[in-house]
Amino acid sequence: MKSAHSYIQEHKERFLNELIELLKIPSISADSAYKNDVIKTAEVIKTSLLKAGCDTVEICETPGYPIVYGEKIIDKNLPTVLVYGHYDVQPPDPVELWDSPPFEPVIKKTELHPQGAIFARGSCDDKGQMYMHVKALEYMTNTGQLPCNVKFMIEGEEEVGSESLSWFVERNQDKLSNDVILISDTGMIANDIPSITTGLRGLSYVEVEVTGPNRDLHSGLYGGAVANPINILTKMIASLHDENNHITIPGFYDEVDELSKEERAKMAEAPFSKENYTKALAIEDVYGEAGYTTNERNSIRPTLDVNGIWGGYIGEGAKTVIASKAYAKISMRLVPNQDWKKITALFKSHFESIAPKGVKVVVKPHHGGQAYVTPIDSMGYQAAEKAYEATFGKTPIPQRSGGSIPIVSLFEKELKSKTILMGFGLDSDAIHSPNEHFGVWNYLKGIETIPQFYHYFTEIHSKQ
C-alpha cells in the first residue's frame, strides 16, 4: 500500500495545477462585482470534492453566497471529522504593489521557500490550505485508507464575516454532527518549527462617518470657522489610544482574560527575534501597548486599528476644500471573554459621545466574532500533535494567533465539538497583502500530515 509521501510525489504536478486553476478565479466576496466568480468557485469545489471521493456533494443556498457541503460516511460507528474552509478571498488591492497579477498564479523560489511558493491571492488564505484537505481525502480514498467518516463545509463569506455560515450551521446541526472540526486557515511558526494554533482573537469591525457642513466648502472662505470633518475624525481616532497605547473606550478591558505569570512565561519560550521581525517589515522599531511583548501584543491583547480612512480630495494635485464628510473603517481584535457585540456597542456609544458640536457622527457595526481557545488536552489536539510528530519528526508548539476565525466559537456553541487549527502557512506568506503566497513544500506537507490526523484521531477515539 502506498505511503502518503510517495503518493504525493507521484501526483505532485497535478496537485499543483489543480490548485493553480482554482486560484485563477477572483472569488472576492467583499466586492459584489465578483459575484459570478465567487459562485463559479463553489462549483469548482463541488466537482473536486466528488472527484476526491465524497459520496454526495451539495451546493447549499444561503441568504448570501452558497456553502459547499460534501460527505463520505463509511461507518456510523466510526468518528466523523468535519473539515471547514473557505473559497472566498480578500480583495487584492493595492494591485499595483503585486509583482505578478493576483489572479495569475506563478511559482517562484523565496528565501523561506527554496522549493518555490505559489504567488496568488488566496494561495494561502484559504484556497491553498483548504485544498490540502481535498487532496488528502483523495489519497485516503484512492488508497483505501480513510479510517473514519468525513464531512466538508466550505463557505464563501469568511472574509466578510461568515454571516450566511452562521445561518447555515444553526439550521443544519444534525447534518453537520461531528466528533472534531478540522481547519487549516492559520499559520505555523516556521517550516522547522511546527505549531498548532490554540487561540484566536475575536473581532469587531465598524465603519464611521463624520459629517460637518452640508456641502464641500472652500477652505479659504470657511477655513478656521467651521469644524473640518477630517480634522475632527483624526482627533476622535487619535483619542482612542492613550500615551501607553491602551484603548480609552470605557469598559473595553473589563472582560479581558488576563493570562497568569506562568502562561506568559510559557509563551515567552516561543522563539522570537525582534531584529528579524523589524527587518522583515523594514521598520525601525515595534510599537504597541506598554507592558507587553510583541508576541503578547498580537495574540493575547485586544487592539484597535484603522483599516481604511478617506475624505476630501484625494486625486492628483491640490484642491483647497473642506470636505462635508470623512470616513474610516475600524476593527478591534478581541481576546477570550470579550463579547464582540458588547464591545461594538461600547465603541459606538463612546465614539458618538466624543464628537464635538458642529459634526454629526454615525457608527455602522459591520461584523464580528468571539475569541476562542482550544484545550491542549482534548482528543483532537492530541491527535494533531501525533500527526505532526509523524510527518515533521517534532512535537508541535501550541501557539495563540492574533487572527480571527469568527465562526470557530460558533461551531463550539452550535455543534458542541472542539476545533483543531492545523495551519501550514507562514506569517511571511503575506495573506491579506500584495504578493500573497503559499510554499509548495507547505502545501504538500499539509496533504501528508492531514491523513495522519485522521488515523490518530480514530485511534484515540476508539480507546475512549
Added chain:
Amino acid sequence: MKSAHSYIQEHKERFLNELIELLKIPSISADSAYKNDVIKTAEVIKTSLLKAGCDTVEICETPGYPIVYGEKIIDKNLPTVLVYGHYDVQPPDPVELWDSPPFEPVIKKTELHPQGAIFARGSCDDKGQMYMHVKALEYMTNTGQLPCNVKFMIEGEEEVGSESLSWFVERNQDKLSNDVILISDTGMIANDIPSITTGLRGLSYVEVEVTGPNRDLHSGLYGGAVANPINILTKMIASLHDENNHITIPGFYDEVDELSKEERAKMAEAPFSKENYTKALAIEDVYGEAGYTTNERNSIRPTLDVNGIWGGYIGEGAKTVIASKAYAKISMRLVPNQDWKKITALFKSHFESIAPKGVKVVVKPHHGGQAYVTPIDSMGYQAAEKAYEATFGKTPIPQRSGGSIPIVSLFEKELKSKTILMGFGLDSDAIHSPNEHFGVWNYLKGIETIPQFYHYFTEIHSKQ
C-alpha cells in the same frame, strides 16, 4: 450714446450663452487627463478677447499651461488697467453630489438669486467673473467709451498655484506695465451689500506620506504589534491643534500681524448672523480658534485644514488590513507678514519631528503664496468705490477675505502696482463645491460696474 445698462439688456441672452459655452469645457488644471480641454479654453478666451476689441491677443507659452495676453492701447499718455483672471477650474468631485452635471450649465432660480443663477463648475470661480471683463470691454469699445488702455492676462493654473504665471510675470514686466490691476475672483457680502476685498490670506499647501511596514499586513497577525500608519497619521494631525484650536507648530504665529482693537471693532460692524450661517451649512455650531469671532477666524487668523486624507482599504465591505502607507493633503491659510515658504519649512520640520519610531514621514511642499492687503486710500480703491456707488447706489464695505490669490502679492512685487479685487460672487455660490453657481444678476451687474471703474480711475488718475 448707449448706457451700459441698456446695452447689457439688449445683449443679455448672448452674454449668457457665450459664458455657457465657455463653461462646457472642463478645464481642470489639477488633473492632467483634462490637458486638451484646458488648452482649448485658452483658445476660446483668445477669440473672445479679439471679438471684444483687443488690438492684439497672444497665447503665451509657459512651462505649464499657456497665458492668454491681450491688449488695446488707445493712448500712451492714458493710464493702463491690467485685468487678471483665470480660465482653469477646480476638479468637480464629488461629482455625485451635483444636481446637474458640472460641465452642462443650467440656469435655475435660487432663494438668493431670484433672477436665476448659472450652475456649472467655474461659473463663479473664475470663468464667469473673468468673462464679465471681456463683455465690459466689448461694451466700451462698441460704444466708443473706452477711456484708457487695457491689458488682459488670463492664466490656466490658478487652482494649482500659478507657477507658470510667476514665471511669466517675472519675464514680462514691460509688457505688463500698468497703473492698476483689476481682478474679479472674490465675493461680496450680499447683492444689497456691495463690498470690496481689501485683504487676502496666504497659503501653504503640503502633502504628507506616512509609511509603516513595507507591505500591507493582516491586522490580526500584526495588529497591536506594529505602528499602524493610519492611526499614527491621525495622532500626528490631531496634535497640530491644541484644546483652544491654536496651531501647535513652533513659531507658526511669530510673524502674524495682529489687528488693533479698533480694526477688530470695525470688522465687527460687518453684518453677520450666526443663525443664518449655521443654518446655511446645516451645522449645530461654529468651531474654531478660541478668542476670535467667526468673521475673524476665516479672514484675519491663520488656519490649518486637512483637504484630503486616504489610506488602507476604502472599497466596499470590510478588509482587515494594516496599510503600509497613509496620506493627507494639508493646507494652511496665512495672514499678512507670515512668509509661506518659512511656514512650509516650519510645518515640514515639525511634522517630521513628531513621527514616532516605526514610521517614516515625508512632507512634500505643494505650492503657496503670500497674504495681501490693499490700502483703501489708493487711487484704485477710490475709483472702485465710486464705481459701486454709481451702479449699486451704495458705498461698498471694505472686507478681508479668507481666500487666497497667491499671485496678488507677486504682482505688487514685480509690477509695482496695486490690485483691486472687485468680486461679484456670493459666499453661498459654492465655489470649489458641488453645485457651484453664479447669479445672472451678479454677472450682468459686474459687466455694468466694471466700465464705471475705468471711467473713475482715468478721471482720478488725470488729476494726479
